Amino acid sequence: MVFYFESNIVSPPALLFMGADKHENEDLIKWGWPEDVWFHVDKVSSAHVYLRLQSGQTLDDVSSSVIEDAAQLVKANSIMGNKMNDINVVYTMWANLKKTPGMDVGQVAFHKENEVRKIKVAKRINEVVNRLNKTKREEHPDFRAEREKRDKLEREDKKKLLREQRKREEEEEKKRKEAAELKSYNSLMNEENMSKYDDGNDSDDFM
Structure with a gap:
């Protein structure tokens, strides 16, 4: 089960979501999207919250x-973090999450530490948490199917862009050939005109 929230302080609203437990978190880690941003309380157990770009x-x-908003949601869903002030929340792109066989369920590391960002959360802001909770909904998505559908659409978009690019290149090549042929034709016509009106006699005297 996954909990979905909307950060409606922007338009269109930003989509935030998190797994109900560590097993859903594991699936989200495995089948995340390149557009997903992962959030977690630094050095303290918490929910894994994602922002989909x-x-x-x-x-x-x-x-x-x-x-x-995402940082407040992470803090509110951390048993320890919710009780603490002045915590850090770390966030990074899903592609930067690193999972190795020896790790516990739901545990992650990073491929590149320098791509991990931090935001300081001084305290819980109930107004923000309550606003997000009003948009909360529960779903049971098929993580793998959603990721495969996303990848299929991306491949189709890339193929479409390649076809459009190829068509533009063919049209440009056709225009270049037509321009070259026209230039060659005009040049030929000028030479024929010069030959037609040139009788080889410099004199205008016909007598």
């Missing part, structure tokens, strides 16, 4: 308010 969006494009 919009198409074409990067982490640098995300509103700081949405980042703060």
Whole structure:
């Protein structure tokens, strides 16, 4: 089971979600999307919260308010973290999560530490947590099927872009050939005109 939330302080609303327990977290780690941003309380047990970016969006494009919403959601769903002030929440792109066979269920590391960001959360803000909880819904998604559908659509989009690019290149090549042929034709016509009106006699005297 996965819990979904909407951060409606932006338009369109940003999608936040988290697994109900460590087993769902494990599936989210395995079948995450390249567009997913992972959040967790630093050095303290907590829920794994994800932010799904919009198409074409990067982490640098995300509103700081949405980042703060995700951090508040992580803190509120951490037994220890929820009781503490001045905690750090770490976040990084899903692709930077590292899972090795020896790790416990739900445990992760990082491929590149320098791609992990932090945000300081001074205290729980009930107004934010309550706003997010009002949008909460429960679903039982098929993680693998959703990821495969996403990848299929991406492949189709790439094929479409390649076809469009190939078509543009063919049209440009056709225009270049037509322009070259026209230039060659004009040049030929000028030479024929010069030959037609040139009688080889410099004199205008016909007598």
